[in-house]
Amino acid sequence: MWSWLRLVKDSVSEKTIGLMRMEFWKKTVDDIYCDSPPQQPVALELWKAVKRHNLTKRWLMKIIDEREKNLDDKAYRNIQELENYAENTQSSLLYLTLEILGVRDLHADHAASHIGKAQGIVTCLRATPYHGSRRRVFLPMDICMLHGVSQEDFLRKNQDKNVRDVIYDIASQAHLHLKHARSFHKSVPVKAFPAFLQTVALEDYLKKIQQVDFDIFHPSLQQKNTLLPLSLYIQSWRKRY
Numbered sequence: 110m111w112s113w114l115r116l117v118k119d120s121v122s123e124k125t126i127g128l129m130r131m132e133f134w135k136k137t138v139d140d141i142y143c144d145s146p147p148q149q150p151v152a153l154e155l156w157k158a159v160k161r162h163n164l165t166k167r168w169l170m171k172i173i174d175e176r177e178k179n180l181d182d183k184a185y186r187n188i189q190e191l192e193n194y195a196e197n198t199q200s201s202l203l204y205l206t207l208e209i210l211g212v213r214d215l216h217a218d219h220a221a222s223h224i225g226k227a228q229g230i231v232t233c234l235r236a237t238p239y240h241g242s243r244r245r246v247f248l249p250m251d252i253c254m255l256h257g258v259s260q261e262d263f264l265r266k267n268q269d270k271n272v273r274d275v276i277y278d279i280a281s282q283a284h285l286h287l288k289h290a291r292s293f294h295k296s297v298p299v300k301a302f303p304a305f306l307q308t309v310a311l312e313d314y315l316k317k318i319q320q321v322d323f324d325i326f327h328p329s330l331q332q333k334n335t336l337l338p339l340s341l342y343i344q345s346w347r348k349r350y
Contacts, residue, residue, distance in 0.1 A: 127177075162208050168205050182245065190249070192230070195232075217298060227283045227311050248263065272325075
């Protein structure tokens, strides 16, 4: 369902159409929890998952509600607004993943909250060149203003120090969330670790962006790390995230 909700925003140009589709998913989730899912493949599979794992309806609705609010395609006013979006989407998805794994633990939830926020921030950074090619900038305005950077600077792929300082500040916040998530490592049940393996990819991106001195448009940031699957395997084997 998450990929479908992302496609709603990516594929519609008129907000009204997007809102109609979001309303469909809201009603679908309500119907699922009333045991009467619509005869639609994704809805039916979601209904089975809800029944099998006793998934919390609140997390599903948070994802839909936040995606609906985000249809406006406006830049985040501040880093907190970006973090709130990430909490209600990425973190909610992790809470659901934990439930599927049979983990209902406060420390795991705290870790999931920080990892989700880190994921949201990194996703925003990674998508900046793509959004720029469509003349859109979603980076937090408060940090841009702090360094005297305009949206036009990103549209022109400006590589001045103040532009890189914006990226440094945003990336540092993602790194901080990863650090907080890992501080719960000894308290988080081992069963939860598979849900958190995305930290490997997040850390890989943050290291790469540091290596290019926070040049968000550097070509190397668009290249795949062929060793990433090996890193994921090693972290899984070591029972770490």
